[in-house]
Amino acid sequence: MxxxxxxxxxxxxxxxxxxxxxxxxxxxxxxxxxxxxxxxxxxxxxxxxxxxxxxxxxxxxxxxxxxxxxxxxxxxxxxxxxxxxxxxxxxxxxxxxxxxxxxxxxxxxxxxxxxxxxxxxxxxxxxxxxxxxxxxxxxxxxxxxKGLYSRPPVIPAPKQVDFVEKQNFMRGFLGEKRPLSAVEITHLFMNMQTNALGKALMMGFAQVAKDAKVTKYLVRGKEIAHKHVEVFRSHLAEEDLPGSRTWDDHVMTSSTESPFSDKLMTFHTTALVDIGIGNYGLSTAGSPRRDIGLTYARLMAEVAAMAEDGAELMIKNAWLEQPPPAPNRKALEKGRGG
CATH class of the missing domain: 1.20.1260.10 (Ferritin, core subunit, four-helix bundle)
Structure with a gap:
């Protein structure tokens, strides 16, 4: 109707x-x-x-x-x-x-x-x-x-359906750890890809940023992204699985003349952080092995702090556009009553 x-x-x-x-x-x-x-x-x-x-x-x-x-x-x-x-x-x-x-x-x-x-x-x-x-x-x-695409790791296709019989399926610290599942491999590889690109992007941004505080923020982001790439790489390497390619050598110039405003580069970095937080949340849900899930929780806390500091930096520079708010009913009521 x-x-x-x-x-x-x-x-x-x-x-x-x-x-x-x-x-x-x-x-x-x-x-x-x-x-x-x-x-x-x-x-x-x-x-x-x-x-x-x-x-x-x-x-x-x-x-x-x-x-x-x-x-x-x-x-x-x-x-x-x-x-x-x-x-x-x-x-x-x-x-x-x-x-x-x-x-x-x-x-x-x-x-x-x-x-x-x-x-x-x-x-x-x-x-x-x-x-x-x-x-x-x-x-x-x-x-x-062009031979530039990083294919996710290849594992043998299953020949039969199995069901989980023991709680050690979720074990990741004590005793023998089970191999990574296809879903866990997918998330580790995807998060390595996004962090590898983000690291190179922030490396280039940090090279040309004008404001010292913005530069410091971008360098911090680059270092966090590098750390996360290595964490995901190590989990894949434990299973003799390849990681994605890196992009560090694709920052092409030693120029310090910026093509972008500090506002754009800071916002772009915080947007990447927001995407990363969302990816880590989905990855946690898809990773029942406890050590992998806790890794995501630890890394998520680190990038959440980065997001908060980025927002504060943008507020101090009057760069942060406020999302549309609901009416402040209490203030409206107080104004009418006064």
Missing amino acids: KTNHHSPLTASEIGTLWGFYQKNSLLTRVTGYFMEKVEDVDIREVLQLVKKEGQEALTMIEDICQSEQMAIPVGFTDEDVTPSAPRLFSDAFMLEYARQLEVASIAAAGAAIPNVTRSDITNFLQTALQLGMRHHDIAKETLME
């Missing part, structure tokens, strides 16, 4: 639009800079698709905001990018960056769809999901064609 009235935006829908605007405005600026520097024609085409996707998302959100008389977020503008700055990353890094951004976009859109009601918001998210999946596949295929 159709409803004729125009439903107001829910809190979930407002938050979704706000979050997607922030991330897509960042995405279009970063990929726009990459397109100024990329030399490989195939990689340029991937970046062009990703940038176009981000620009279309921004336009859709702006149209919805205008129809609802909702303030359009500031996000990131051309002032946050210096296209003439020297190249900071290799073409291969730009391609893997695009692929991993699409992974994050797929996850964000998929998580948001069940929490929205209006058809226009649902259509926006479904479009974002479909484009994210399509562009991820194109980026992955391009990486594979």
Whole structure:
């Protein structure tokens, strides 16, 4: 049965639009800079698709905001990018960056769809999901064609179904540890991939940041990412399984001229931290071996502290755009009563 009235935006829908605007405005600026520097024609085409996707998302959100008389977020503008700055990353890094951004976009859109009601918001998210999946596949295929794609570890396919019979299935400290499950391997490898890319990104950012406190924050992020890469690598190595490739040598220049504002680089780092926290939560749920689960809990606490410090740094510099809040009913009531 159709409803004729125009439903107001829910809190979930407002938050979704706000979050997607922030991330897509960042995405279009970063990929726009990459397109100024990329030399490989195939990689340029991937970046062009990703940038176009981000620009279309921004336009859709702006149209919805205008129809609802909702303030359009500031996000990131051309002032946050210096296209003439020297190249900071290799073409291969730009391609893997695009692929991993699409992974994050797929996850964000998929998580948001069940929490929205209006058809226009649902259509926006479904479009974002479909484009994210399509562009991820194109980026992955391009990486594979160029010999740059890190395949997850290969294990023998099971010939029969087994059921867990002993509680030592969850053991990870005392006694003999069982081999990693396919699901645990998947999470360890994925988290190693994201941290390896994040480490190289923050290495490049730290090299060009202008503010000393921002530089210190980015160096800290790089060191944490390196530590987490080694933790995940060690768990895989115990089973003689390979880890993913690293990207440290894809920071291409010794230039200290920044292509991005300190605001953009700090926000980008905190956004990566937020994604990491979400990934670690999912990984914990999929890792019943106790030592693996506790590893994620320990690492999650470390990145959560990093996220909090990043937010404080952005607040001090007046860079943090406040997410849309609910009305402060107590303050309104007090004002009327006074």
